[in-house]
Amino acid sequence: MSKIISLDTSYAGTLELPTQHAKQILTQIRKREIEGADLLGWLHLPHQSKETIEQIKAVAQQLRTSCSHIVCVGIGGSYIGARAIIEALSDAPFSNIEGGKAPILLYAGHNLDEEYLYQLLNLLEGTTFGIVYISKSGNTTEPAIAFRFLKQLLEKNVGKEKASELIVAVTDSKQGSLLKLAQKEGYTTFHIPKDVGGRFSVLSPVGLLPIAIAGYDIEDLLAGARLMEEQVGLEVDIEKNIAIHYACLRNVLYRGGKKVELLVAQTPRLHSLLEWWKQLFGESEGKNNQGLLPHSALFTTDLHSLGQWIQEGDPLLFETIIHIQESVKTLSIPSEREDIDQLNYLSDKSVSWVNQQAIEGTIMAHAHRGVPVLRINMLQINERSLGALIYFFQIAVTFSCYLLEVNPFDQPGVEEYKKNMFTLLGKPEYRE
Numbered sequence: 001m002s003k004i005i006s007l008d009t010s011y012a013g014t015l016e017l018p019t020q021h022a023k024q025i026l027t028q029i030r031k032r033e034i035e036g037a038d039l040l041g042w043l044h045l046p047h048q049s050k051e052t053i054e055q056i057k058a059v060a061q062q063l064r065t066s067c068s069h070i071v072c073v074g075i076g077g078s079y080i081g082a083r084a085i086i087e088a089l090s091d092a093p094f095s096n097i098e099g100g101k102a103p104i105l106l107y108a109g110h111n112l113d114e115e116y117l118y119q120l121l122n123l124l125e126g127t128t129f130g131i132v133y134i135s136k137s138g139n140t141t142e143p144a145i146a147f148r149f150l151k152q153l154l155e156k157n158v159g160k161e162k163a164s165e166l167i168v169a170v171t172d173s174k175q176g177s178l179l180k181l182a183q184k185e186g187y188t189t190f191h192i193p194k195d196v197g198g199r200f201s202v203l204s205p206v207g208l209l210p211i212a213i214a215g216y217d218i219e220d221l222l223a224g225a226r227l228m229e230e231q232v233g234l235e236v237d238i239e240k241n242i243a244i245h246y247a248c249l250r251n252v253l254y255r256g257g258k259k260v261e262l263l264v265a266q267t268p269r270l271h272s273l274l275e276w277w278k279q280l281f282g283e284s285e286g287k288n289n290q291g292l293l294p295h296s297a298l299f300t301t302d303l304h305s306l307g308q309w310i311q312e313g314d315p316l317l318f319e320t321i322i323h324i325q326e327s328v329k330t331l332s333i334p335s336e337r338e339d340i341d342q343l344n345y346l347s348d349k350s351v352s353w354v355n356q357q358a359i360e361g362t363i364m365a366h367a368h369r370g371v372p373v374l375r376i377n378m379l380q381i382n383e384r385s386l387g388a389l390i391y392f393f394q395i396a397v398t399f400s401c402y403l404l405e406v407n408p409f410d411q412p413g414v415e416e417y418k419k420n421m422f423t424l425l426g427k428p429e430y431r432e
């Protein structure tokens with residue numbers, strides 16, 4: 001059986017991997033005897049109950065039929081995963097949502113830009129829109145501010161009673177302001193499992209609801225994650241586990257002096273997936289003055305900007321390329337009777353073939369210059385392969401963190417900025 005994802009390390013050089021350490025970590029995780037073990041619930045998300053999936057699909061369908069626009073309100077792990085999958089599968093930037101028939105999906109609460117919010121509210125004035133408000137803590141400032149505006153506008157547009165039917169909350173089952181609000185207003189609510197942290201939650205209702213609203217197959221997404229679990233789950237031996245192998249390679253490259261990992265995609269539709277990966281790895285690994293800086297690039301676009309730096313700048317990075325082997329849509333380059341632009345040598349070749357040659361040439365050039373290159377191969381972009389990729393990276397980041405002896409599932413630095421911000425904002429409980 002061919003693997004849904006494979007890892008090619010032929011341009012990484014010869015490296016001695018911390019396999020023994022990874023084995024110890026695997027044993028500790030299996031026994032749940034490791035810091036952060038209470039937040040390993042994401043491991044089981046691919047096996048969610050049929051009932052939960054059906055509920056998500058039903059609510060998504062109801063919003064799709066009732067609304068012209070749907071706004072997903074959330075930040076960090078409560079936002080970027082869904083957007084990554086939706087954009088990877090959609091025809092953006094030419095159409096927001098598959099077929100152009102479904103409601104337009106928009107995002108809010110992921111920044112504090114007044115003009116963004118102003119323009120969004122302007123756009124939604126007078127429309128029947130839906131709101132999916134996602135926050136595990138239920139107390140995060142950015143989405144809370146956006147939601148307050150959106151709720152008031154929706155109530156003005158359609159009335160309070162109808163508005164409460166068009167608002168869905170995704171939050172913790174026991175605590176937080178969002179839970180209280182949802183209970184008071186009677187919003188449909190999905191719960192985020194207690195043992196699943198924000199950036200590991202894309203395969204829970206946090207990601208599944210927006211993805212279903214956008215019209216994509218969430219069962220296939222989960223099926224892809226399950227296929228990946230067979231390849232990289234905790235039952236798989238270290239020697240065969242490509243996600244642990246990737247984590248070990250990252251670790252040894254880091255210890256050997258590489259400070260940056262550049263994740264590269266060859267299609268702009270993976271732009272938000274690169275952002276999701278940066279959030280997953282950055283927020284998980286950057287602790288105790290350690291961690292690879294996760295950075296990203298889109299080829300071939302960035303070969304005309306960052307390419308020079310990668311080739312001849314400070315050799316502090318290595319690259320990981322998400323290599324999509326087949327394009328879903330094919331375009332062959334046409335020939336011209338007069339070959340003034342001198343492109344006839346490419347006649348009948350597909351654009352994706354040209355893209356592949358550009359990437360191959362780049363990998364060779366970078367490796368020649370001493371930039372190690374890892375390659376994650378996937379056949380095509382679809383729900384299954386994306387579900388698999390998510391699971392792959394979540395396993396990999398967990399081992400990457402434990403190899404650095406940091407807890408993958410907390411974010412103490414983020415808490416510190418929040419504390420300062422609340423003091424400056426004069427939030428009552430932060431006043432001196």
Ligand code: PA5
Nearest residue numbers: 076077078135136137140198199
């Ligand atoms: O990964 C994380 O835990 C964070 O990025 C959170 O998802 C983010 O801070 C949003 O938190 P919340 O869902 O509580 O609003």
